[in-house]
Amino acid sequence: xxxxxxxxxxxxxxxxxxxxxRGRLAALDGGVIDTPAEQSLEARxxxxxxxxxxxIDEHACDAMALxxxxxxxxxxxxxxxxxxRGVTMLAAGQRGVPCHSYTPQRVKAAVCGNGRAAKDQxxxxxxxxxxxxxxxxPDHASDALAVAICHCNAAPFAxxxxxxxxx
Numbered sequence: 001x002x003x004x005x006x007x008x009x010x011x012x013x014x015x016x017x018x019x020x021x022r023g024r025l026a027a028l029d030g031g032v033i034d035t036p037a038e039q040s041l042e043a044r045x046x047x048x049x050x051x052x053x054x055x056i057d058e059h060a061c062d063a064m065a066l067x068x069x070x071x072x073x074x075x076x077x078x079x080x081x082x083x084x085r086g087v088t089m090l091a092a093g094q095r096g097v098p099c100h101s102y103t104p105q106r107v108k109a110a111v112c113g114n115g116r117a118a119k120d121q122x123x124x125x126x127x128x129x130x131x132x133x134x135x136x137x138p139d140h141a142s143d144a145l146a147v148a149i150c151h152c153n154a155a156p157f158a159x160x161x162x163x164x165x166x167x
Contacts, residue, residue, distance in 0.1 A: 001155065002028065004061040004097075005148025006052070006088050007140045008069075010080035011035060013048050013088065014140025017059045018130070018148035025152055027130040028059055030141040041080075045087045052091040064092040065151035067143065068101045102150050107143075110150035122146050 001021075007014035017029040033051045035044035055061070066088060069081055092099045105115035111125045123135045123142040129149055136142040 001062045001152065002059055003148040003151045003155075004052075004055055004059065004064045004092075005144040005146070005151065006064060006066045006085075007143040007147060008066060008081050008085040008088055009140065010041075010044055010048075010084045011037065012138075012140045013052075013084055014138075014142070014144035015052070015055060016136070016141060016145030016148045017055065017061065018145060018152055020152040020155075025130055025149060027132060027136075027145060029055070030136055030145050032138055032140045041083070045083055048084050049087040049091050052088045053095065056091060056095045056097055061095075061097055063151060063155065064088070064097050064099045065147045066099060066101050067107060067147050068103045070104055100151055100154075102147060102154075107146050107150045110153050111146045119143075 002017065002019050005016040005018065011034065013033040015031060015033065016027065019026045019028055033048050035047050066085060069078060069085060089099050108117040108122055109115040111129065112121055119139055126142050126145045126149065127135050130145065136145055
């Protein structure tokens, strides 16, 4: 299974591609899709959408895992993140790739065993779980890899549960 993890954002959308084969995890790609603040909203969203389509095609992704929107005090930021999240989901829908959402707490618990882990702790665990030579950077890429790892760990159980319920 190849999972594209997404940490959505308008200025910076983190992405991480993780392969889960025979119980082992491997990082295939990771980085950030940057969009300049001086561009129009629609141009920025088109950039995110286009790059996510490229990533899905390049890696033949089987699933997309997204961090759920954390609604803080800044409504403008929440809307911008929601727009970016929407265009990533649109790209997955256009390619027939199923999307799965995870709360930040669930991602941290899946990677660190603690839903309140700090960002640096998440980055160190991502490095360890994926046997990376150095910490994944920037934080958005590290978070996206963590989301992908979370899905890789959750998918087998979810599949078994769905099969049991359907039987």
